[in-house]
Amino acid sequence: MSRWLAEQAGVRTARNVERTLMTRLHDAEVIDLASNDYLGLSRDPRLAEAAAEAIARWGTSATSSRLVAGTTQLHVDLENALADLTGMETGLAFSSGYLANIGVLTALGGPGTLIVADAHCHASLIDGFRLSRSRTETYEHGDVADAERLLADRTEPRALIATESIFSVLGDEAPLDELLDLAVRHDAMLLVDEAHSLGVTGAGRGSVFGTALAGHPNVIVTATLSKALGSQGGAVLGSAALREHLINRARTFIFDTGLAPSAAAAALTAIGIVIEEPERVASLHANAEAIANTLVPTLEPGQFDRGAGAVQSIRMPDARTALAASLVARAAGVAVGCFRPPSVPDNISRLRLTARADLSSSELDTACTVIERAIKEQK
Structure with a gap:
């Protein structure tokens, strides 16, 4: 293994893709066009105050899985606020957006589910596809006709279309209305990752809110709390039936310690700011x-x-x-x-x-x- 690790390091260096950690100092004088703190809320004193109050009241940790003793009133309030913000029926908070994507995909996937995914889907979605044990086919970026071709001859009883609403690298938009029409015609679920649109599009409510997708039974929204909302964590938003299924089947929810109360409180405060400002x-x-x-x-x-x-x-x-x-x-x-x-x-x-x-x-x-x-x- 040591020899292989050395060889891999050499390959990365030769290809100019070696990555290193850059330590960020709290008082560094840098103009930041690199972070995902889109609304500048991570340093907002109102979020810091809410997080500190949550620690004083609930402690520094959720202390256990959400199914044991890790669900506080803050988690419930946050999930309701996220559902209201995005126009979805219910929500379920996870410890990160990455875990939210993996959790929902593995809970809905399996040999009986075909996943049809945009070629530019984020790594968290790709890992979810792989772990789901589903047959996964990739359509050309933003190409609804190509996605339909892949759905047309499916043999699986269930299907799921996966996309981001705003893609993480190019920043372009997915054709969400067309994808919803495709999902309905093929009796498929449409999963929309709103990581880069929540707090950014739709007056801050995301790309799904205010459209035919909001609250639609064929639509699932995933989101992160660590970008525009300036906190930490993730969520899956959809129907009440989906929420109950995830509570019982999503391993990244069942076996993970719940989202820290401080992060939940900060995100909840951020949602209010997005609406009010x-x-x-x-x-x-x-x-x-x-x-x-x-x-x-x-x-x-x-x-x-x-x-x-x-x-x-x-x-x-x-x-x-x-x-x-x-x-x-x-x-x-x-x-x-x-x-x-x-x-x-x-x-x-x-x-x-x-x-x-x-x-x-x-x-x-x-x-x-x-x-x-x-x-x-x-x-």
Whole structure:
């Protein structure tokens, strides 16, 4: 095993895909276009106060599985608030969005379920497909006709279509209305991962809210609490029957310690802020537009992928130049994401920028100037 580990390290280095941890200091003076704190809520004092109050009342841990002693009133309140926010009937909180995806897919999957998945689905969904023991077929990114082709000749009694509403790397939107129509016609469930749209689209309520998908019996929504909501955890939202099934069959719910009360309280507070302060979501979209308007003229045609939410990305020639540009930007005080294979679904290395709501105009101007220079230095 030691020899194999050394060989694997050599392969990663040769391919310029070696990853290292970068320690973030609490007082570092960095303009952050890398994190998923889309609404700038992770440092909001109201979330910190709610988390501290929850610790004082409930302790630092849920103390056990939700089925033993780990369900507090905070968990119930959070699940109800998430269902109301997204327009779904009920919700069930998990310890992370990753575990929520794995939990629902393994609980619904098996040899009798065909999964038809978008080619750009996140790793948490892919791991769920693999662990579900379901036959899984992948359709071309955003191609509803290709998804229908895969469903047309299925032999399994059950089927599930999986997609993200806003995709995590390119930031583009899925054709949700068309996918719902497809699901209904083929008696399939449609699972929509709202990780990058909750708090971002639909006035902060996500891409499903206010559409025909909201509350539809064929629709399942998964979400994370660790991005726009500035907390930690995840959730599955859907029908009451689905919730009861997950409580009894989702192993990542049954056998995991419940979400910490502090995280539940912070997320619950964040939901209230999203509803009461719509200007935060508006600011996010204005900042995304400002980033695009500033950088697109400085780049090659087609190099900038304009996202529908916070995520914007810049195509780079290869993994080496993407990493080099990100390091140059970091040294100049601007943090950007560096996404390289295998983290990119189309094998194109990218700089990934997040247009956070709390970035000022001067910060955006500085960041764009630094990013433009960092990219030009790689030519």
